[in-house]
Amino acid sequence: MHSVFFTPRGLQVPICEIDPWRTQYFASIPCPDTVFIPTEDSDAWNWNPRHRWVYDKLSVALSQGLEAAPHGVEPSDYPRFSKPIYNLKGMGVGSRLIATRDDYIDAYRPGHFWMTLLEGEHVSSDVALVDGEPLWWRHARGHASGEGTFDYWEIQAASAPAIEETCGAWCREHLAGYTGLINLETIGGRIIEVHLRFADQWPDLYGRGWVEAVVRLYADGIWQYDDPARRPGYSVVLFAPHGWRYRHPTADLRQEIVSTPGVSSLQITFHEEVPPGRHAMPPGGFRVAIVNCWDRAAGNAARDRLRRHFEATRAPT
Incomplete structure (x- = not known):
């Protein structure tokens, strides 16, 4: 065992964190040399070949029965939402509303797709899975400020029963065999993105001992974390x-x-x-x-x- 060591991309380390502003959350946590925990989607893609298909946002939309198709297949009506099928860098790059057919023509890009325009709260949920079974949830609600930006995220203490029921069933069906953390982004309870890693923006707000529980999950395949005193x-x-x-x-x-x-x-x-x-x-x-x-x-x-x-x-x- 040793303290987690962080280096630029390209060197193998137990917890891969390439953003120097986030190493503060992990640098003092012991981790076995043989355990590799992704905080970047590119590493999660490389380390989880069986489940990497979830980064295909078109497939994720279709798996939920949403209307969706690649650019080149014109929507039957509008408005719709358009974005890249793959975007491992995140930050809403290339996403936009398609309000009319003229918008669709202007927005056409190879490698992009359109889908049902969802309404409702934008929620980011970190989930601990063992063999696809959700054992822990924590939800953050995003308060958007326009054009892909957010004013703030509220990391909630309360559960979200509707999300946990619907998305939990999706995890059991589609992520059997996966043990680790995932992050689900939902709008109105429907999944818009799946990440085979946790949200490393706010692990300090999950409570003392949470990162140690994450290391144990990846090292031993066991989720043990008691957080009855969680607060928003x-x-x-x-x-x-x-x-x-x-x-x-x-x-x-x-x-x-x-x-x-x-x-x-x-x-x-x-x-x-x-x-x-x-x-x-x-x-x-x-x-x-x-x-x-x-x-x-x-x-x-x-x-x-x-x-x-x-x-x-x-x-x-």
């Missing part, structure tokens, strides 16, 4: 306008933010040295920071301070 948390997101280069806040400002009562952690979610255009970002903005917190007012205040920093230090690309 919030992941407050800061998007800035496209077209600028942004600078990381100083260490003093970062420390001031994380020391604020009610704040759990801070992520600065971009590589300062990498051109902005090389980051996968949604149409509505460039994500610069995430504040995880127990008190949303404290998270909002921290976000406002960070926004002032990024506005004051940005430069044209």
Whole structure:
């Protein structure tokens, strides 16, 4: 056993986390050398060949009886929603509403598909599976701010019986043989995306001992985690306008933010040295920071301070 070690992509490590702003959640957790836990969809794809088909969003839609087809097969009516069949980088890249036939013609892209336009709450659910059987759920509700961006996510303490019943049945049918964490994104209780990994944006809000339980699941095939004291948390997101280069806040400002009562952690979610255009970002903005917190007012205040920093230090690309 040893402490989890994080390196750039290409080196084998027990927990693969390539985003340096998220290593803070795992760096002190012991993990066997032989256990590999993905936090990136590209690694989950490589390490789970039997179940990698779930990254085919068209197949996932059809598996639920939703209307869907690749571009080139015209919808019978509108509106519809369009996105890439595969997108392992996430962030809503290439997704859009198709309101009319003219929209469909303009939106045509090889490798994209359209599907039923779903309505309802956008929920991200982490699920612990043993041989396809769900044994633990945690749900986060996204509050959208437009064009693929989110104002904040609410990590709920309560269960979501409708999602757990419907999606649990889907897991038993389609993920038998899989043991590990998955992340399901749903709208109105219907699955829009499946990831063979957990949401590494807010593991600190799941409670003490959760990451250790994840390691045990992958190492021994056993899920043991007692969290009766779970409480709601919030992941407050800061998007800035496209077209600028942004600078990381100083260490003093970062420390001031994380020391604020009610704040759990801070992520600065971009590589300062990498051109902005090389980051996968949604149409509505460039994500610069995430504040995880127990008190949303404290998270909002921290976000406002960070926004002032990024506005004051940005430069044209």
